[in-house]
Amino acid sequence: MSAPLLLEAQALTRAFGGLVAVNSVTFSVAEGEIVGLIGPNGAGKTTVFNMLAGSMEPTSGTIRFDGADVTGMEPHDRARLGIARTFQITSIFPALTVRENVEAATYRAYRTGWLGSFFRTKAWRDEEASAAASAEEIMAFCDLADRAEVKGEALSYGAQRRLEVAIALATKPRLLLLDEPAAGLNPEEGQRLVAMIQKVRQSGVTVLLVEHHMRVVMGVCDRIVVLDHGTRIAEGAPAEVAANPEVIRVYLGREAAHA
Protein backbone atom coordinates (compact mmCIF):
# COMPACT_ATOMS: atom_id res chain seq x y z
CA MET A 1 0.00 0.00 0.00
CA SER A 2 1.38 3.42 -0.88
CA ALA A 3 1.92 6.06 1.83
CA PRO A 4 -0.86 8.64 2.35
CA LEU A 5 -0.40 12.06 0.79
CA LEU A 6 0.86 14.66 3.25
CA LEU A 7 0.91 17.65 0.91
CA GLU A 8 -1.30 18.26 -2.12
CA ALA A 9 -0.94 21.36 -4.30
CA GLN A 10 -3.85 21.56 -6.71
CA ALA A 11 -3.81 23.95 -9.70
CA LEU A 12 -1.66 26.38 -7.73
CA THR A 13 -1.45 29.72 -9.51
CA ARG A 14 0.17 33.05 -8.65
CA ALA A 15 0.18 36.15 -10.81
CA PHE A 16 2.16 39.34 -10.20
CA GLY A 17 0.28 41.90 -12.28
CA GLY A 18 0.44 40.53 -15.81
CA LEU A 19 3.16 37.96 -15.01
CA VAL A 20 1.89 34.48 -14.17
CA ALA A 21 4.82 33.24 -12.05
CA VAL A 22 3.14 29.93 -11.19
CA ASN A 23 0.58 28.58 -13.60
CA SER A 24 -1.81 25.86 -12.42
CA VAL A 25 0.85 23.65 -10.84
CA THR A 26 -0.36 20.37 -9.37
CA PHE A 27 1.82 17.97 -7.42
CA SER A 28 1.79 16.03 -4.19
CA VAL A 29 4.22 14.71 -1.59
CA ALA A 30 3.53 11.43 0.19
CA GLU A 31 4.29 10.95 3.85
CA GLY A 32 7.95 9.98 4.27
CA GLU A 33 9.05 11.06 0.78
CA ILE A 34 11.89 13.39 -0.22
CA VAL A 35 10.74 15.40 -3.23
CA GLY A 36 12.81 17.93 -5.17
CA LEU A 37 11.47 21.01 -6.95
CA ILE A 38 13.86 22.09 -9.69
CA GLY A 39 13.94 24.36 -12.71
CA PRO A 40 15.79 27.32 -14.21
CA ASN A 41 16.00 30.74 -12.56
CA GLY A 42 12.63 32.43 -12.49
CA ALA A 43 10.73 29.13 -12.99
CA GLY A 44 8.53 29.83 -9.95
CA LYS A 45 10.07 27.53 -7.33
CA THR A 46 10.39 30.12 -4.55
CA THR A 47 6.90 31.40 -5.29
CA VAL A 48 5.54 27.84 -4.87
CA PHE A 49 7.46 27.53 -1.60
CA ASN A 50 6.11 30.84 -0.31
CA MET A 51 2.57 29.71 -1.06
CA LEU A 52 3.10 26.34 0.63
CA ALA A 53 4.54 27.98 3.74
CA GLY A 54 1.78 30.61 3.77
CA SER A 55 3.86 33.76 3.32
CA MET A 56 2.19 34.37 -0.06
CA GLU A 57 -1.43 33.84 -1.05
CA PRO A 58 -2.12 31.97 -4.28
CA THR A 59 -4.16 33.79 -6.90
CA SER A 60 -6.05 30.51 -7.25
CA GLY A 61 -5.68 26.85 -6.45
CA THR A 62 -5.64 24.91 -3.20
CA ILE A 63 -3.11 23.48 -0.76
CA ARG A 64 -4.03 20.54 1.42
CA PHE A 65 -1.92 19.31 4.30
CA ASP A 66 -2.73 15.94 5.79
CA GLY A 67 -6.10 16.12 4.09
CA ALA A 68 -7.06 19.58 5.44
CA ASP A 69 -7.38 22.68 3.27
CA VAL A 70 -4.72 25.14 4.51
CA THR A 71 -4.84 27.51 1.53
CA GLY A 72 -5.79 30.68 3.43
CA MET A 73 -4.00 29.79 6.65
CA GLU A 74 -1.35 32.04 8.26
CA PRO A 75 2.27 30.77 8.32
CA HIS A 76 2.31 30.36 12.14
CA ASP A 77 -0.87 28.26 12.01
CA ARG A 78 0.70 26.08 9.32
CA ALA A 79 3.82 25.80 11.48
CA ARG A 80 1.64 24.60 14.34
CA LEU A 81 0.14 21.95 12.04
CA GLY A 82 3.66 20.79 11.19
CA ILE A 83 4.95 22.73 8.16
CA ALA A 84 8.42 24.27 8.66
CA ARG A 85 10.71 25.97 6.18
CA THR A 86 14.20 27.28 5.73
CA PHE A 87 15.01 30.38 3.70
CA GLN A 88 17.48 31.23 0.92
CA ILE A 89 18.43 34.22 3.07
CA THR A 90 19.68 33.08 6.44
CA SER A 91 17.35 33.04 9.45
CA ILE A 92 20.23 32.66 11.94
CA PHE A 93 20.81 35.24 14.68
CA PRO A 94 24.53 35.91 14.07
CA ALA A 95 25.34 37.23 17.58
CA LEU A 96 23.73 34.23 19.34
CA THR A 97 25.44 30.89 19.84
CA VAL A 98 24.26 27.75 18.10
CA ARG A 99 22.62 26.63 21.35
CA GLU A 100 20.84 29.99 21.80
CA ASN A 101 19.65 29.95 18.20
CA VAL A 102 18.17 26.45 18.54
CA GLU A 103 16.71 27.13 22.01
CA ALA A 104 15.06 30.35 20.80
CA ALA A 105 13.43 28.40 17.97
CA THR A 106 12.43 25.63 20.39
CA TYR A 107 10.78 28.11 22.78
CA ARG A 108 8.68 29.40 19.92
CA ALA A 109 7.40 25.86 19.52
CA TYR A 110 6.41 25.61 23.18
CA ARG A 111 3.34 27.27 24.56
CA THR A 112 3.33 29.04 27.95
CA GLY A 113 4.59 32.44 26.75
CA TRP A 114 5.76 35.50 28.64
CA LEU A 115 3.23 35.38 31.51
CA GLY A 116 4.47 31.93 32.47
CA SER A 117 8.06 33.06 32.16
CA PHE A 118 7.34 36.20 34.25
CA PHE A 119 5.93 34.20 37.15
CA ARG A 120 8.34 31.28 36.58
CA THR A 121 5.43 28.86 36.90
CA LYS A 122 6.08 25.13 37.18
CA ALA A 123 4.68 24.67 33.68
CA TRP A 124 7.18 27.24 32.42
CA ARG A 125 10.11 25.62 34.23
CA ASP A 126 9.12 22.21 32.84
CA GLU A 127 8.91 23.68 29.35
CA GLU A 128 12.29 25.35 29.78
CA ALA A 129 13.84 22.03 30.78
CA SER A 130 12.27 20.15 27.88
CA ALA A 131 13.19 22.95 25.42
CA ALA A 132 16.82 22.70 26.56
CA ALA A 133 16.78 18.90 26.23
CA SER A 134 15.13 19.13 22.84
CA ALA A 135 17.72 21.70 21.65
CA GLU A 136 20.50 19.37 22.79
CA GLU A 137 18.97 16.51 20.81
CA ILE A 138 18.52 18.64 17.68
CA MET A 139 22.11 19.96 17.83
CA ALA A 140 23.42 16.40 18.05
CA PHE A 141 21.13 15.34 15.21
CA CYS A 142 22.41 18.16 12.96
CA ASP A 143 26.05 17.47 13.77
CA LEU A 144 26.40 20.74 15.67
CA ALA A 145 26.95 19.51 19.24
CA ASP A 146 30.64 20.39 19.22
CA ARG A 147 29.79 23.93 18.07
CA ALA A 148 27.03 24.57 20.61
CA GLU A 149 28.79 27.57 22.19
CA VAL A 150 30.01 29.06 18.87
CA LYS A 151 28.27 32.23 17.65
CA GLY A 152 26.25 31.95 14.44
CA GLU A 153 28.50 34.45 12.68
CA ALA A 154 31.64 32.40 13.47
CA LEU A 155 30.34 29.16 11.93
CA SER A 156 31.59 27.78 8.63
CA TYR A 157 29.11 28.17 5.79
CA GLY A 158 28.24 24.45 5.89
CA ALA A 159 27.56 24.58 9.63
CA GLN A 160 25.37 27.68 9.15
CA ARG A 161 23.24 25.76 6.65
CA ARG A 162 22.93 22.86 9.13
CA LEU A 163 21.92 25.35 11.83
CA GLU A 164 19.16 26.64 9.57
CA VAL A 165 17.82 23.09 9.31
CA ALA A 166 18.17 22.71 13.10
CA ILE A 167 16.12 25.89 13.64
CA ALA A 168 13.38 24.54 11.35
CA LEU A 169 13.45 21.13 13.08
CA ALA A 170 13.02 22.81 16.47
CA THR A 171 9.33 23.31 15.68
CA LYS A 172 9.00 19.51 15.35
CA PRO A 173 7.60 19.58 11.81
CA ARG A 174 6.01 16.78 9.83
CA LEU A 175 6.94 18.49 6.56
CA LEU A 176 10.22 20.34 6.10
CA LEU A 177 10.53 22.77 3.19
CA LEU A 178 14.20 23.38 2.36
CA ASP A 179 14.94 26.38 0.14
CA GLU A 180 18.30 25.83 -1.61
CA PRO A 181 19.98 24.17 1.37
CA ALA A 182 23.14 23.37 -0.62
CA ALA A 183 23.66 26.86 -2.08
CA GLY A 184 27.32 27.79 -1.74
CA LEU A 185 28.41 24.46 -0.25
CA ASN A 186 31.55 22.65 -1.43
CA PRO A 187 31.17 18.97 -2.50
CA GLU A 188 32.15 17.62 0.92
CA GLU A 189 29.68 19.89 2.74
CA GLY A 190 27.08 18.96 0.10
CA GLN A 191 27.57 15.27 0.92
CA ARG A 192 27.20 16.00 4.61
CA LEU A 193 23.95 17.81 3.89
CA VAL A 194 22.65 14.88 1.82
CA ALA A 195 23.37 12.55 4.76
CA MET A 196 21.55 14.92 7.09
CA ILE A 197 18.48 15.17 4.86
CA GLN A 198 18.35 11.37 4.70
CA LYS A 199 18.55 11.26 8.48
CA VAL A 200 15.73 13.81 8.74
CA ARG A 201 13.55 11.52 6.64
CA GLN A 202 14.51 8.45 8.69
CA SER A 203 13.30 10.35 11.75
CA GLY A 204 9.84 10.47 10.15
CA VAL A 205 9.88 13.96 8.61
CA THR A 206 8.77 14.42 4.99
CA VAL A 207 10.97 16.74 2.90
CA LEU A 208 10.37 19.02 -0.07
CA LEU A 209 13.43 20.87 -1.34
CA VAL A 210 14.20 23.51 -3.92
CA GLU A 211 17.76 23.08 -5.12
CA HIS A 212 20.04 23.91 -8.03
CA HIS A 213 22.84 21.63 -6.87
CA MET A 214 22.16 18.60 -9.09
CA ARG A 215 24.38 16.15 -7.21
CA VAL A 216 22.39 16.89 -4.05
CA VAL A 217 19.01 16.69 -5.81
CA MET A 218 19.79 13.46 -7.66
CA GLY A 219 21.46 11.96 -4.60
CA VAL A 220 18.71 12.56 -2.09
CA CYS A 221 15.31 12.79 -3.83
CA ASP A 222 12.87 9.94 -4.36
CA ARG A 223 10.97 12.03 -6.88
CA ILE A 224 11.53 15.32 -8.70
CA VAL A 225 9.06 17.92 -9.99
CA VAL A 226 10.40 20.21 -12.72
CA LEU A 227 9.07 23.72 -13.30
CA ASP A 228 9.73 26.01 -16.24
CA HIS A 229 8.11 29.41 -16.73
CA GLY A 230 5.68 28.65 -13.93
CA THR A 231 4.46 25.36 -15.42
CA ARG A 232 5.16 21.79 -14.36
CA ILE A 233 7.00 20.25 -17.32
CA ALA A 234 8.06 16.91 -15.82
CA GLU A 235 7.79 14.73 -12.76
CA GLY A 236 9.37 11.41 -11.88
CA ALA A 237 12.25 9.48 -10.36
CA PRO A 238 15.66 11.23 -10.59
CA ALA A 239 16.93 8.99 -13.43
CA GLU A 240 13.71 9.52 -15.41
CA VAL A 241 13.84 13.30 -15.00
CA ALA A 242 17.56 13.43 -15.82
CA ALA A 243 16.88 11.62 -19.12
CA ASN A 244 13.86 13.76 -20.07
CA PRO A 245 14.76 15.70 -23.28
CA GLU A 246 12.57 18.69 -22.33
CA VAL A 247 14.22 18.95 -18.90
CA ILE A 248 17.67 18.68 -20.48
CA ARG A 249 16.76 21.38 -22.99
CA VAL A 250 15.39 23.95 -20.55
CA TYR A 251 17.51 23.24 -17.49
CA LEU A 252 19.94 20.36 -17.10
CA GLY A 253 21.82 21.07 -20.33
CA ARG A 254 22.37 24.61 -19.16
CA GLU A 255 23.43 23.48 -15.67
CA ALA A 256 25.90 20.98 -17.18
CA ALA A 257 27.31 23.73 -19.40
CA HIS A 258 27.96 25.79 -16.24
CA ALA A 259 29.32 22.90 -14.17
Ligand SMILES: Nc1ncnc2c1ncn2[C@@H]1O[C@H](COP(=O)(O)OP(=O)(O)OP(=O)(O)O)[C@@H](O)[C@H]1O
Ligand atom coordinates in the same frame (compact mmCIF):
# COMPACT_ATOMS: atom_id res chain seq x y z
N1 LIG B 1 7.08 39.67 -5.39
C1 LIG B 1 7.19 39.59 -6.72
N2 LIG B 1 6.74 40.58 -7.51
C2 LIG B 1 6.83 40.48 -8.85
N3 LIG B 1 7.38 39.43 -9.50
C3 LIG B 1 7.85 38.43 -8.77
C4 LIG B 1 7.79 38.45 -7.33
N4 LIG B 1 8.34 37.30 -6.86
C5 LIG B 1 8.73 36.59 -7.95
N5 LIG B 1 8.43 37.27 -9.08
C6 LIG B 1 8.67 36.80 -10.45
O1 LIG B 1 8.07 35.52 -10.58
C7 LIG B 1 8.88 34.66 -11.37
C8 LIG B 1 9.22 33.42 -10.57
O2 LIG B 1 10.14 33.79 -9.52
P1 LIG B 1 10.68 32.77 -8.42
O3 LIG B 1 11.55 33.55 -7.51
O4 LIG B 1 9.54 32.04 -7.84
O5 LIG B 1 11.55 31.79 -9.32
P2 LIG B 1 12.60 30.68 -8.85
O6 LIG B 1 12.32 29.48 -9.67
O7 LIG B 1 12.57 30.53 -7.39
O8 LIG B 1 13.99 31.32 -9.30
P3 LIG B 1 15.46 31.20 -8.65
O9 LIG B 1 15.96 29.84 -9.04
O10 LIG B 1 16.21 32.28 -9.35
O11 LIG B 1 15.34 31.40 -7.18
C9 LIG B 1 10.08 35.49 -11.79
O12 LIG B 1 9.83 36.01 -13.09
C10 LIG B 1 10.13 36.59 -10.77
O13 LIG B 1 10.72 37.75 -11.31
